[in-house]
Amino acid sequence: MRAVVTDSNGQFHLEQRPDPVAGSADVVVRVRAAGLNAADLQQARGHYPAPPGWPADVPGLEVAGEVEQVGSAVAGIVPGDRVMALVGGGGHAERITVPADLLLPVPRALSWHEAAGFPEAFSTAWDALVAQAQVRAGDRVLITGAAGGVGTAMVQVAAISGAHTVASVRRTQLHDQVKALAPDGAEVDVVTPADEARNGPYDVIVELVGGPNCLQRVTLLRSRGKLLIVGVQAGATVPLQMFDLMLARGQLIGTTIRGRAHAEKVLLATIVRNSVVPLLAHGRLRVPVDTTFSLDRYAAAYARLASPGKFGKVILIPE
Secondary structure (H helix, E strand, O other): OOOEEEEEOOEEEEEEEEOOOOOOOEEEEEEEEOOOOHHHHHHHHOOOOOOOOOOOOOOOOOOEEEEEEOOOOOOOOOOOOOEEEEEEOOOOOOOOEEEEHHHEEEEOOOOOOHHHHOOHHHHHHHHHHHHOOOOOOOOOEEEOOEEEEHHHHHHHHHHHHHEEEEOOOOHHHHHHHHHHHOOOOEEEEEEEEHHHHHHHHHEEEEOOOOOHHHHHHHEEEEEEEEEEEEOOOOOOOOOOHHHHHHHOOEEEEEOOOOOOOOOHHHHHHHHHHHHHHHHHHHHOOOOOOEEEEEEEHHHHOOOOOOHOOOOOEEEOOOO
């Protein structure tokens, strides 16, 4: 099979690799589409290594495709099933081995492109906002970097939870598209970063960008508010005015899914399967796709991922 691999210099290449084989508790998925994420770039730079048991040099955290092989201990899954999954790596290839307990069903009406952009973005959004921040109806929530893949998922999850959502998007030409993500009747305001303060204070702030000034947003928290650090592509080392956090009696929460134990990932997959996939199937959530690239155009795909001005997900399509 063909797979995108990273070398010791952080460069991407397309290579031939052996076809995977399903272990007893696994399935082999023929990848029809795979999402790109900032973590893929960070892995190539050596900053975000794959967890044990996953390919160390093949990026790709989310896939959608058809089951080709089923392990001997797997029940309820058969070849040909349409599935998607959040994985620890190895998704940017024509095939991948996935533990069966991480699989999610692909709704009948969903395209492969959309399915490939769902698992990482919406698992991250639901886990951060619902499980950790415990967002409630009436909360005021700020999402930074809200036009990207995870950002568009965060906006929808916050809005569908009944929060008054403020989406921070630097490029004004994307504001109407982000606002259109709101479910019927939901309140979503789209602002530039310069207008975040005048739309606060906030019960929950989700930081998806990072950078040297990102933690200054603690001054925008309401009393007992929560600031979640989810993405740090613009910089991961920042100063924190701790007295401001103390005055707000705020919580600073850092979160990632990739490094969790398998049992924790299975629990999250179960929650997403039962609570989030049905919303997707009924059209209450959607997966915006920015661009798609064939596997042999991987370099252009990663360049688009690293560029500004995206709305939604960048997707690779093995052919």
